[in-house]
Amino acid sequence: xxxxxxxxxxxxxxxxxxxxxxxxxxxxxxxxxxMADRLAITDTLTQYSYRWDTKDSSxxxxxxxxxxxxERWLLGELVEDSKVESRQAIYEYAKRSHxxxxxxxxxxHHFSGIVFLELNEDSAVxxxxxxxxHQTANDNxxxxxxxGVYRISWRKTPEGWRISRRILKTDKFQP
Numbered sequence: 001x002x003x004x005x006x007x008x009x010x011x012x013x014x015x016x017x018x019x020x021x022x023x024x025x026x027x028x029x030x031x032x033x034x035m036a037d038r039l040a041i042t043d044t045l046t047q048y049s050y051r052w053d054t055k056d057s058s059x060x061x062x063x064x065x066x067x068x069x070x071e072r073w074l075l076g077e078l079v080e081d082s083k084v085e086s087r088q089a090i091y092e093y094a095k096r097s098h099x100x101x102x103x104x105x106x107x108x109h110h111f112s113g114i115v116f117l118e119l120n121e122d123s124a125v126x127x128x129x130x131x132x133x134h135q136t137a138n139d140n141x142x143x144x145x146x147x148g149v150y151r152i153s154w155r156k157t158p159e160g161w162r163i164s165r166r167i168l169k170t171d172k173f174q175p
Contacts, residue, residue, distance in 0.1 A: 034119060041124055041154055041161045042114060048163070049109040055098040061091035065155050065162045072168045079170075108133045108142065111150075124154040124161070130168070147171045 044063055051060040064070075064087045072082040084093045114128040128150050135142040153165040 033121075037119060037124065037156070037161070038116060041116075041126060044154075044161050044163070045111060045114065045126070045128065045152070049111055052094070053107050053109055055102070057091055057094035057098050060094045061087050063163055064090050064166075065157060065164045068163055069165045070168075071166070072170055074170045075172055075174065102134075105134045105136045106142070107145070108135075122156040123164075125151065126154065127151050 048060070048063055050056075051063065066087050067085070068087055068090060070082075070084045070090055070093070072079045084090050110131040110133065111128050112131075114126055116124060116126055118125040130146075130148055130150055131144060132146040133142040134145040148168050148170040151167045151169065152163055154161050155164040156162075
């Protein structure tokens with residue numbers, strides 16, 4: 001049996017089909033990677049809460065890039081002396097906080113509503129809401145200490161997704 005030579009139209013359809021399958025495979029691979037990145041970032045954000053709230057200063061600092069930044073904003077302005085720059089400085093800040101002002105209390109960072117504002121191969125920006133509670137030995141129940149929105153810039157590193165900049169926009173209602 002002699003193989004049939006495709007007509008130009010059939011040839012075009014075959015090429016289109018193969019090209020379409022290739023594009024579909026690339027889209028699926030891209031979607032799979034984007035989903036994996038979203039999960040990895042969400043897991044790191046979860047670790048942020050657990051490491052801070054268990055007073056794991058070293059583990060908390062490891063979530064940041066070497067040049068990572070933490071800062072807090074109120075009513076659209078940087079809170080004075082709230083900017084901490086570098087993983088080492090973040091570690092020292094966490095250690096001072098855990099052993100000092102937070103030593104007598106259990107904190108909880110309740111995060112919700114994570115949204116991805118940007119997601120690229122090696123960077124991302126997310127926002128999530130936060131309700132922060134404290135409880136001391138004298139408190140029957142935890143009390144709300146603060147609330148706000150975290151805007152976090154992420155960078156993909158050889159160690160995984162790390163926080164390059166964390167901004168806490170603290171709530172203060174202004175009618």
